[in-house]
Amino acid sequence: MNTGEILTLKDNLPVLIVVFPFLFAFFTGIFGSFKRFICFPLALIGVICSLISSLFGFCLVYNQRKDIVYTLGGWTRDIGISFYLNSYNASLLFLINLSILFVLLYSRRVIILKFPDRLYAFYSLILLFLTGILGIVITGDAFNLYVFLEIVSLSSYAMIALNGKESYVAALRYLIIGTVGATFYLLGVGILYLKTGNLNMSEIHNAIISQTNLLSIKAAFLFITIGFSIKFAFFPFHSWLPFAYSKTINTVSAVMAPIVTKVTIFALIKVIVLVFGLSYVFSFTCLKFLFSSVLAPIGMIYFSLKAFSQKNIRLSFCYILLMECSLMFGALFLNNILSYQITMYHVALDIIMTLSLFLFVGVLETYFRVYNFSDLESVNIFKLNPTFCILFFITCLSVLGIPPTGGFFSKFYIILAAFTAHVYFFPVCLIVSSFIILVVFLRIFEKLYFNTKKAIEGANNKVPVIMLLIFFVNAFLILGFGFNFNLLLKKIISLYF
Amino acid sequence: MDIFISKINYVLYFVLFTLGFYAMMAKNNFFKKIIGMSIFQASVILFYVSMGYKKGANIPIVPESHNVDVNLFANPLPHVLMLTAIVVGVSTLAVALSLLQKIHKEYRTIEEDEVLNLMEEE
Amino acid sequence: MKIYYKLVAILLLFFLISLTFDFPVTGDLTSPANLNVSPYYLENSVKQTHIPNVVTTVLADYRGFDTLFETSVILTAGIALILILFKSKRQKYSFSNLPRTTKGTDLVCQNSCKLAMPLMQLFALYVIAHGHYSPGGGFQGGVILAASFIFYAISFGVPNALNRFFKNKRQMLAYLGVLIYAGVGALCVILKKKFLEYVALKDILRVSDEMAHSYGVLFVEIGVALTISIIMFACYVFLATGNSFDDENL
Numbered sequence: 001m002n003t004g005e006i007l008t009l010k011d012n013l014p015v016l017i018v019v020f021p022f023l024f025a026f027f028t029g030i031f032g033s034f035k036r037f038i039c040f041p042l043a044l045i046g047v048i049c050s051l052i053s054s055l056f057g058f059c060l061v062y063n064q065r066k067d068i069v070y071t072l073g074g075w076t077r078d079i080g081i082s083f084y085l086n087s088y089n090a091s092l093l094f095l096i097n098l099s100i101l102f103v104l105l106y107s108r109r110v111i112i113l114k115f116p117d118r119l120y121a122f123y124s125l126i127l128l129f130l131t132g133i134l135g136i137v138i139t140g141d142a143f144n145l146y147v148f149l150e151i152v153s154l155s156s157y158a159m160i161a162l163n164g165k166e167s168y169v170a171a172l173r174y175l176i177i178g179t180v181g182a183t184f185y186l187l188g189v190g191i192l193y194l195k196t197g198n199l200n201m202s203e204i205h206n207a208i209i210s211q212t213n214l215l216s217i218k219a220a221f222l223f224i225t226i227g228f229s230i231k232f233a234f235f236p237f238h239s240w241l242p243f244a245y246s247k248t249i250n251t252v253s254a255v256m257a258p259i260v261t262k263v264t265i266f267a268l269i270k271v272i273v274l275v276f277g278l279s280y281v282f283s284f285t286c287l288k289f290l291f292s293s294v295l296a297p298i299g300m301i302y303f304s305l306k307a308f309s310q311k312n313i314r315l316s317f318c319y320i321l322l323m324e325c326s327l328m329f330g331a332l333f334l335n336n337i338l339s340y341q342i343t344m345y346h347v348a349l350d351i352i353m354t355l356s357l358f359l360f361v362g363v364l365e366t367y368f369r370v371y372n373f374s375d376l377e378s379v380n381i382f383k384l385n386p387t388f389c390i391l392f393f394i395t396c397l398s399v400l401g402i403p404p405t406g407g408f409f410s411k412f413y414i415i416l417a418a419f420t421a422h423v424y425f426f427p428v429c430l431i432v433s434s435f436i437i438l439v440v441f442l443r444i445f446e447k448l449y450f451n452t453k454k455a456i457e458g459a460n461n462k463v464p465v466i467m468l469l470i471f472f473v474n475a476f477l478i479l480g481f482g483f484n485f486n487l488l489l490k491k492i493i494s495l496y497f
Numbered sequence: 498m499d500i501f502i503s504k505i506n507y508v509l510y511f512v513l514f515t516l517g518f519y520a521m522m523a524k525n526n527f528f529k530k531i532i533g534m535s536i537f538q539a540s541v542i543l544f545y546v547s548m549g550y551k552k553g554a555n556i557p558i559v560p561e562s563h564n565v566d567v568n569l570f571a572n573p574l575p576h577v578l579m580l581t582a583i584v585v586g587v588s589t590l591a592v593a594l595s596l597l598q599k600i601h602k603e604y605r606t607i608e609e610d611e612v613l614n615l616m617e618e619e
Numbered sequence: 620m621k622i623y624y625k626l627v628a629i630l631l632l633f634f635l636i637s638l639t640f641d642f643p644v645t646g647d648l649t650s651p652a653n654l655n656v657s658p659y660y661l662e663n664s665v666k667q668t669h670i671p672n673v674v675t676t677v678l679a680d681y682r683g684f685d686t687l688f689e690t691s692v693i694l695t696a697g698i699a700l701i702l703i704l705f706k707s708k709r710q711k712y713s714f715s716n717l718p719r720t721t722k723g724t725d726l727v728c729q730n731s732c733k734l735a736m737p738l739m740q741l742f743a744l745y746v747i748a749h750g751h752y753s754p755g756g757g758f759q760g761g762v763i764l765a766a767s768f769i770f771y772a773i774s775f776g777v778p779n780a781l782n783r784f785f786k787n788k789r790q791m792l793a794y795l796g797v798l799i800y801a802g803v804g805a806l807c808v809i810l811k812k813k814f815l816e817y818v819a820l821k822d823i824l825r826v827s828d829e830m831a832h833s834y835g836v837l838f839v840e841i842g843v844a845l846t847i848s849i850i851m852f853a854c855y856v857f858l859a860t861g862n863s864f865d866d867e868n869l
Contacts, residue, residue, distance in 0.1 A: 081684050151695060158699030215638060
């Protein structure tokens with residue numbers, strides 16, 4: 001029942017993180033349709049408010065050393081909906097807000113030129129997308145996760161379809177495949193509800209501890225896992241992703257590519273840890289065989305070969321993204337705790353890495369009109385913007401897994417966890433696919449750093465200062481992840497278990 | 498045989514589920530895929546609602562506040578969840594139909610293989 | 620290729636039917652779904668919120684946060700339609716491009732619309748307001764209201780319907796509906812309670828605890844009905860006419 005206590009703004013922090021972008025989405029929609037110039041500042045203020053509240057939330061949870069459980073409406077946990085905020089959630093929320101902020105700053109001029117009449121609708125959609133993503137990360141209720149997943153899906157179908165003819169087909173294909181994934185998840189939650197009668201994740205866990213060898217619980221786990229794998233494009237179900245992210249405008253791919261897949265993997269981790277429990281999942285050895293030993297390694301090799309054979313830069317980066325997702329999913333099913341911890345570390349790191357990659361592609365396309373690998377030869381970028389290219393080099397080091405960047409630690413410990421679990425095909429394929437990606441990057445480096453064309457000075461050939469700042473912050477975060485690996489693992493991730 | 502009498506509703510809704518899933522995957526026409534999507538979502542909605550049925554129960558409108566016999570009223574929670582799911586299904590259908598209209602306007606066909614061929618030619 | 624899909628579908632069907640061995644029998648009074656959380660809702664709905672319709676209570680009070688985002692899903696669909704099916708202002712606005720079925724010239728339709736539409740709208744408002752005591756509420760009433768607008772658009776034509784209902788950016792009311800819902804929640808936060816904890820409204824409205832819940836649910840349902848009715852009508856107009864009109868009237 002309702003408690004009689006008085007609550008301050010600080011106590012309501014978990015829900016404010018989600019509600020701020022939501023409110024500003026509607027302010028942007030209403031006021032932006034009258035005056036066009038007010039859309040961008042309102043959207044920016046919404047994202048900044050959420051960023052500051054997630055930072056406060058992180059400091060609160062880190063200092064208290066205790067998770068915050070917030071039930072909406074003042075009801076108890078099993079009657080109402082509850083939110084879980086712990087230090088790992090809060091850091092993911094901060095990184096997501098940061099990446100949306102960077103993309104908004106980068107894309108201001110591009111968007112105004114592209115949609116002068118419908119600016120308010122586009123910014124409302126981005127803010128609603130952000131609300132859904134933040135909600136997926138923070139919620140503790142199984143059906144609430146479905147509602148947030150659908151907000152994210154609907155706004156992404158609409159955002160992908162903004163680039164003319166080919167993007168409509170890409171969006172419709174994504175819609176059909178994405179709906180299958182979401183409905184599989186809904187069926188899994190329905191089977192769990194039928195067997196337990198609860199919708200809160202921890203309550204479901206308490207109820208199914210005694211009945212875990214039933215076929216229904218295994219089937220529910222399978223449906224939920226397959227539903228999420230469709231949503232983050234695991235190997236056999238990946239066909240929508242390269243099609244969707246390459247046919248749309250570069251702002252939308254920079255918004256969606258770093259975030260959607262990673263947050264879906266995190267939602268799967270959350271469901272596994274909170275609902276089913278790690279010991280139950282570890283007893284599923286056939287899944288370990290199927291996912292980690294067979295599908296994930298084949299997926300990694302296939303995607304890296306595809307990345308190698310593309311002519312378009314953005315399409316090959318989409319395949320690199322797919323390779324990282326296969327890597328994380330394969331690592332999840334290695335059935336030891338170290339692999340879970342490393343996957344969570346890699347999820348947070350990969351948000352920043354993919355953001356850098358796609359912002360780099362965006363800069364190349366907007367400022368230099370470079371779309372394919374062969375176009376890189378015609379413009380000498382390095383001579384005019386040396387800092388920019390060096391900062392991008394740090395991101396590439398991280399994707400390949402070279403110390404001291406964060407990517408090295410995650411790949412090294414995943415290989416270690418795979419040897420502990422006696423899975424040998426997976427680390428071999430990981431190393432082989434890293435070498436293939438190395439060849440892709442060497443092609444870019446050769447054309448970027450060893451270009452002999454004469455540099456033409458001009459207003460169009462210089463990357464603006466704000467992009468340099470964004471890349472500087474990204475490189476700083478990637479190196480920070482690498483240098484502080486032990487600290488992050490002990491203080492933030494280990495507490496989750 | 499016992500299943501088909503006592504749990505007939507689950508069996509029927511799973512048949513609908515499979516039909517909708519097959520239509521979404523195998524059909525060539527985009528509009529038939531969207532109809533399959535509708536059937537697919539409707540089967541999950543019906544599955545949930547049938548969970549809330551109690552033998553001999555009435556609708557969940559409770560007039561008094563004391564001595565409520567719970568077995569006289571149907572389970573309200575699946576109904577609420579499915580109100581949300583129906584609204585979500587309708588929204589997805591609206592967006593899918595608008596995309597289909599744009600595709601038809603641009604390519605003059607809604608068969609998937611023809612559209613992909615036309616896309617590759619450009 | 621289709622034979623593989625058929626095989627996968629049949630395998631899926633057998634797998635699902637084998638699952639039903641575990642499920643409780645239909646209508647079982649002692650199944651976990653009927654024993655665990657829902658007796659609390661049925662027993663305490665009138666005591667805590669003074670609303671007999673338990674579905675409305677669970678929708679708007681116990682799980683009100685879900686409903687807020689569900690309403691925003693439908694609003695997202697409306698914004699998506701604006702973005703996808705939009706024709707630029709610079710292009711000429713002409714009704715001669717409309718398909719014949721949206722022009723509306725049938726005499727029987729027009730006269731029956733004149734008779735039935737006021738009754739439909741009255742019934743819709745009744746369903747919204749009486750959602751506490753009988754099956755109904757914001758969603759159902761909003762859809763009936765939208766159906767009355769669509770009936771007018773079918774009988775008299777889309778241009779006449781747009782002129783009558785949506786001059787001067789009235790679609791902003793759709794945004795306002797969700798803002799009412801979120802605003803009630805934010806008001807509860809400002810009044811030093813949790814988000815969507817309707818007890819906070821007790822001091823402003825000067826009523827008891829249960830009546831505060833009842834009024835909170837009523838405001839929230841009005842917001843939902845506003846959004847749903849406008850967006851459903853907008854969906855019909857956008858999809859029926861393609862994109863043959865410009866931004867001035869919608």
